[in-house]
Amino acid sequence: MKLDHIAFRVRDRHKTVDFIKQLLGYTVNDEFNIVFEDGSTTECFALAGPVIPVTLIHEGPEIFVSDGSPNSIVGKWVEERNGGGVHHLAYSVRDIDKTFIEWKENGVEFLSDSVVDCPEDDLRQIFTKPLDHLGGAIIELIERGSKGFCRNSVKKLMESTKGS
Numbered sequence: 001m002k003l004d005h006i007a008f009r010v011r012d013r014h015k016t017v018d019f020i021k022q023l024l025g026y027t028v029n030d031e032f033n034i035v036f037e038d039g040s041t042t043e044c045f046a047l048a049g050p051v052i053p054v055t056l057i058h059e060g061p062e063i064f065v066s067d068g069s070p071n072s073i074v075g076k077w078v079e080e081r082n083g084g085g086v087h088h089l090a091y092s093v094r095d096i097d098k099t100f101i102e103w104k105e106n107g108v109e110f111l112s113d114s115v116v117d118c119p120e121d122d123l124r125q126i127f128t129k130p131l132d133h134l135g136g137a138i139i140e141l142i143e144r145g146s147k148g149f150c151r152n153s154v155k156k157l158m159e160s161t162k163g164s
Helices: 015-025 074-081 096-105 149-159
Strands: 002-010 029-035 042-048 062-068 085-092 124-129 138-143
Touching: 002 015, 002 074, 002 138, 015 029, 015 042, 015 062, 029 149, 042 074, 062 074, 074 085, 074 149, 096 124, 096 138, 124 149
Parallel strands: 002 062, 085 138
Antiparallel strands: 002 085, 029 042, 042 062, 124 138
């Protein structure tokens, strides 16, 4: 299991992304908006770590940055935390179904009853409930396909965090 990505929920995603690009050498891989059924929105950036020159492979975990309209899931979360912060840490696993069962057997609670599948890719994800013994952090288990972030699964995952 390795750290796959870190997700920030912030007031101003542009300032956060500029900081990460300038000081950490990340580049923007994707930018997209999510519109929820209630009309609220969340705007997102997916960033890739600096490229190691010899291998042309990105170094470090991906970073996901989002902000949202005042009544959106992300907007409310940011306001409740006086400006936002790290929302979750995602860990890449080889067999998400097996890991999900093992973690449940060890008392970990999840925000949904099943793994979220992305139909455009073989990407699969699920969030834990906030973990008190980790300062309220949420852990995401992720089994990646061949693509980066799947926009449809990001929306489903955000909806699963409503109120968390």
